[in-house]
Amino acid sequence: MNSSAILPNRNLLLLIAVCIALLASLLLPSAAYAQVDTFEFETEEQQDRFRTLSDELRCPMCQNSSLSGSTGGVAEDLRREIHRMIMEGMSDSEINQFMFDRYGDFILFRPRLTAATVLLWFGPLLFLLLGGLIAFGIWRRARKITVSDTQLDKSQQERLKQLLGDKT
Amino acid sequence: MSQLKFYLPVLGFVVVAIALWRGLYLDTKTLPSMLIDKPLPNFELTSVDGSDVSNSDLPKQIFLLNVWGSYCLPCLIEHPTLMRLSEEGEIPVVGVNYRDRQDLAVDWLLENGNPFSFSILDESGRFGIDLGVYGAPETYLVDAKGVIRFRHVSVLDETVWQELFLPAIAELRAEGI
Numbered sequence: 518m519n520s521s522a523i524l525p526n527r528n529l530l531l532l533i534a535v536c537i538a539l540l541a542s543l544l545l546p547s548a549a550y551a552q553v554d555t556f557e558f559e560t561e562e563q564q565d566r567f568r569t570l571s572d573e574l575r576c577p578m579c580q581n582s583s584l585s586g587s588t589g590g591v592a593e594d595l596r597r598e599i600h601r602m603i604m605e606g607m608s609d610s611e612i613n614q615f616m617f618d619r620y621g622d623f624i625l626f627r628p629r630l631t632a633a634t635v636l637l638w639f640g641p642l643l644f645l646l647l648g649g650l651i652a653f654g655i656w657r658r659a660r661k662i663t664v665s666d667t668q669l670d671k672s673q674q675e676r677l678k679q680l681l682g683d684k685t
Numbered sequence: 686m687s688q689l690k691f692y693l694p695v696l697g698f699v700v701v702a703i704a705l706w707r708g709l710y711l712d713t714k715t716l717p718s719m720l721i722d723k724p725l726p727n728f729e730l731t732s733v734d735g736s737d738v739s740n741s742d743l744p745k746q747i748f749l750l751n752v753w754g755s756y757c758l759p760c761l762i763e764h765p766t767l768m769r770l771s772e773e774g775e776i777p778v779v780g781v782n783y784r785d786r787q788d789l790a791v792d793w794l795l796e797n798g799n800p801f802s803f804s805i806l807d808e809s810g811r812f813g814i815d816l817g818v819y820g821a822p823e824t825y826l827v828d829a830k831g832v833i834r835f836r837h838v839s840v841l842d843e844t845v846w847q848e849l850f851l852p853a854i855a856e857l858r859a860e861g862i
Contacts, residue, residue: 577817577819578820580714588822590810591818593785594809594813595814598811599813617719618719619719619720619814619815620716620819621716621717
């Protein structure tokens with residue numbers, strides 16, 4: 518086997534490795550930044566809910582981090598409140614409502630569906646449809662241009678011969 | 686038709702560019718308060734000087750609720766303004782000592798002067814959460830019925846007092862509250 522036959526395989530393997538690394542980095546960051554609290558839970562489900570809620574609620578003080586990723590004082594207080602509410606048996610939507618009543622849309626990393634956020638929720642779908650329509654238009658026009666359209670009829674053939682007559 | 690095809694993407698670009706340009710200069714740091722036109726949350730706590738305080742102790746007139754802490758440097762900057770407002774009897778000021786320690790709060794007031802009718806001691810920050818506080822200093826304008834009417838985040842200096850609070854208070858007075 519010569520080296521040129523091996524090379525494409527090697528590139529493919531490299532590509533797959535890079536893809537896996539990228540995917541892994543997408544899945545891991547919340548674990549890397551999470552604050553260490555010493556909350557105790559009765560069940561694993563409660564702990565999972567705590568983790569999800571503090572990942573999906575935004576720290577009001579330090580803008581671009583979640584409650585789980587922030588060392589800010591108010592984030593610490595809000596994590597404690599989430600823990601208290603989970604242990605008191607409140608549902609996720611009740612806890613989200615509690616946060617919304619006090620801090621508004623800002624605190625929700627997963628925004629509510631309102632007139633102001635319609636574009637946020639359905640904008641990507643709108644652009645997908647728009648792109649799809651354009652692609653469909655291009656595809657349909659391309660299909661119309663068939664072989665017969667590109668062939669010359671008799672008079673055109675004559676004219677072509679005339680034009681090229683001297684040079685061929 | 687072909688002209689439209691040419692101008693449509695250009696138009697799209699212009700619209701998006703204007704929207705994004707505006708977005709660059711939006712104030713995303715200051716959050717609107719969720720408690721505007723809502724009654725001040727209930728509290729039964731102690732004050733910095735150790736006495737029991739609740740909603741019934743609040744002034745029965747328009748007053749300021751100022752969130753402060755001994756650790757908070759901007760609070761020192763707005764302190765002279767709060768002192769003046771309180772000493773000249775322009776408006777009563779109630780404090781919320783937010784996420785602080787009582788001994789440090791007492792020392793701070795002794796050292797710098799006390800502009801507050803009383804300061805609610807909120808060591809745990811729990812009352813702050815009900816208020817939607819996200820950091821000292823914050824100042825709430827509360828009407829005679831105990832309803833929050835305006836909030837200012839960060840330093841309340843003379844300029845802020847003149848330009849934001851006085852018009853808001855004038856509006857309340859015009860409503861007869």
